[in-house]
Amino acid sequence: MHPLRRASTHAVVLSWVIAAGLLSDASCARAQDNTDPNAPVVQKVEPPNWWVKLTPEVMVLLSGRNLRATRAECNLPEVSVSRTQSTANGDYLFLWLKLAPTLKSGIAVCRITTASGQTTFELPFAARKQILGRNQGLSPDDVIYLIMPDRFANGDPTNDEPAEFPGSHDRAQPRAYHGGDLRGIQAHLPYLKDLGVTTLWLTPILKNGAPTDYHGYGAVDLYAVDPHFGTIGDYQELMGAAHKQHMKILFDVVPNHVGPLHPWVKDPPTSDWFHGSAAQHLSSSLPVKGDFYGQTGTKKPTNDLFEALVDPHTPEAFRRNLTEGWFFGVLPDLNTENPLVIDYLIQNSIWWAEASGLDGYRIDTFPYVPRAFWSQWHQELRRLYPRLSTIGEVFHPDPTVTSFYAGGRKGWDGIDTQLTTVFDFPVYFALRDTLLNGAPLGRLPGILRQDSLYPHPEFLVPFFANHDTTRFASASGANLGKEEVAFGLTLTLRGIPEIYYGDEIGMTGGEDPDNRHDFPGGWIEDQQNAFRRDGRTTEQQKIFEYVQTLLRLRREHESLREGKLWHLAADDSSYVFMRQSEEERLVIAVHNGANARTMKVPLKDTPLQGTSGIAPLFGGAQADLGGDQLKLILPPLSLSIFVLQ
Ligand SMILES: [Ca+2]
Ligand SMILES: [Ca+2]
Numbered sequence: 001m002h003p004l005r006r007a008s009t010h011a012v013v014l015s016w017v018i019a020a021g022l023l024s025d026a027s028c029a030r031a032q033d034n035t036d037p038n039a040p041v042v043q044k045v046e047p048p049n050w051w052v053k054l055t056p057e058v059m060v061l062l063s064g065r066n067l068r069a070t071r072a073e074c075n076l077p078e079v080s081v082s083r084t085q086s087t088a089n090g091d092y093l094f095l096w097l098k099l100a101p102t103l104k105s106g107i108a109v110c111r112i113t114t115a116s117g118q119t120t121f122e123l124p125f126a127a128r129k130q131i132l133g134r135n136q137g138l139s140p141d142d143v144i145y146l147i148m149p150d151r152f153a154n155g156d157p158t159n160d161e162p163a164e165f166p167g168s169h170d171r172a173q174p175r176a177y178h179g180g181d182l183r184g185i186q187a188h189l190p191y192l193k194d195l196g197v198t199t200l201w202l203t204p205i206l207k208n209g210a211p212t213d214y215h216g217y218g219a220v221d222l223y224a225v226d227p228h229f230g231t232i233g234d235y236q237e238l239m240g241a242a243h244k245q246h247m248k249i250l251f252d253v254v255p256n257h258v259g260p261l262h263p264w265v266k267d268p269p270t271s272d273w274f275h276g277s278a279a280q281h282l283s284s285s286l287p288v289k290g291d292f293y294g295q296t297g298t299k300k301p302t303n304d305l306f307e308a309l310v311d312p313h314t315p316e317a318f319r320r321n322l323t324e325g326w327f328f329g330v331l332p333d334l335n336t337e338n339p340l341v342i343d344y345l346i347q348n349s350i351w352w353a354e355a356s357g358l359d360g361y362r363i364d365t366f367p368y369v370p371r372a373f374w375s376q377w378h379q380e381l382r383r384l385y386p387r388l389s390t391i392g393e394v395f396h397p398d399p400t401v402t403s404f405y406a407g408g409r410k411g412w413d414g415i416d417t418q419l420t421t422v423f424d425f426p427v428y429f430a431l432r433d434t435l436l437n438g439a440p441l442g443r444l445p446g447i448l449r450q451d452s453l454y455p456h457p458e459f460l461v462p463f464f465a466n467h468d469t470t471r472f473a474s475a476s477g478a479n480l481g482k483e484e485v486a487f488g489l490t491l492t493l494r495g496i497p498e499i500y501y502g503d504e505i506g507m508t509g510g511e512d513p514d515n516r517h518d519f520p521g522g523w524i525e526d527q528q529n530a531f532r533r534d535g536r537t538t539e540q541q542k543i544f545e546y547v548q549t550l551l552r553l554r555r556e557h558e559s560l561r562e563g564k565l566w567h568l569a570a571d572d573s574s575y576v577f578m579r580q581s582e583e584e585r586l587v588i589a590v591h592n593g594a595n596a597r598t599m600k601v602p603l604k605d606t607p608l609q610g611t612s613g614i615a616p617l618f619g620g621a622q623a624d625l626g627g628d629q630l631k632l633i634l635p636p637l638s639l640s641i642f643v644l645q
Pocket of ligand 2: 256322323324325333334368369370
């Protein structure tokens, strides 16, 4: 292959190179045809390609054998090797390549010389794409829809059981791969557009290793799409199709850990690549328990004691398990203080942003990674993609904990994570507690009053379910009416709401993996197709229309997206609030009781003052303005919206 192959042929080569995934074995890394067992061999190049005019330097990690280089050089004068570092066993070689501003797209061929011979590898450089319509970021105009790609729709039955994963596909097994994929999602973009969501969060699409890794959280290759889900080409096509329909996509990134089967676990690129090793490591559970902070026993085991991380008084020993332990005692914890690991992960996130055009990152297990890492990761990403949104998972019911991780200001540790926002787990817990477990509805304003802790509460992501929670419809105490109110609140409170796939048709399911059933109709052999109106049951259609209508109202009413939120009244069973924009004022009245009730809301010295009329917009409540009060008659278990004049 001529090293200076350029331009038109380059695009073809590059797409082929990327489609191949890893640039593995002979496709690009060209070991000499040499039977010498000491000869250098490159099996993998990370990143597999890069872009011109993107960064002044790129760090390349080669995997293979006998890579203790004495010399390394590339054929392009614009690409110079400034430094190398190999592992003692010769299985890895880091190279730092300086890229001159005059570098044009093409393929660099780099030669490595060791005491026992030579080999080469190729690194294609492409021109950057137009940024318009890519890497967009989110605003409160958006609504997120969470999809597990394996469980949504099967658009390509030929990838259901890739040759390298025999026995991994079985729709009858809840922890096996079911065949859903990226093409299936693309085929259902019209359904999602019709529902009214704007942004897709896909659980991780990276290549995983175990036959039960359908969920995607066990990566074995940070530069490859899992073959069950498709190819990088499929991901790019999905992204392009979504962007064309003015939809956005979030990439689920997991810098805290890799899967237990990642080749690094047996053979790390440096001795301190992980916190500990497979043989010896901390568990992520803390030595101190909830009673340390006076908590009384009802916390779920999924809530780790992040209090200890946000508390300025805890010694290092109270924190180390959370930030350095292996998640669930199993998932290999990356040493995110190691500059090589940091650079690898930052480059990896830049690569996915550039290769795909993704609009933001949903960040897994956010508190388990030290905050200094997040600050640096964001800084490097935002330098290139200033609009990217990032949403951190801080699985905790207390806003004093979750808000500590939101970016926009420094914490007591002097660090600004620069994270755009966090998922609103406190609202999640409050919605479940109030609607299902009999807690007073006033718990909600009790959470919302703590918005003052966040630099940007308008970006918070309220939700009532995700892939780690039971389906709302199957939770104890749930019914269709309660689920509608849960949707109603999620879609009318401040922030950027998130909906879990299938909840819009009231899908049922208990704990993981029962909460991850296949969307009915995503498979050609399915008896029912709930993607179509004529395939939905009466009950499914009722909740679908409820959600669809609220999403339409969100689009039509700026105040529901951007408006200021005012509390008007709250007690055990009801909560009345306003969303106010420059253009309009809407009143949202929620009643969680089993019987209708009347509520009287005083107007004086509230944002209701001066109201001359009130008209129903959504729901079955009645409203009357009389004297200096607003009288509301609220049906049992209901959410209603009124427009004020
Ligand atoms: Ca498939
Ligand atoms: Ca960690």
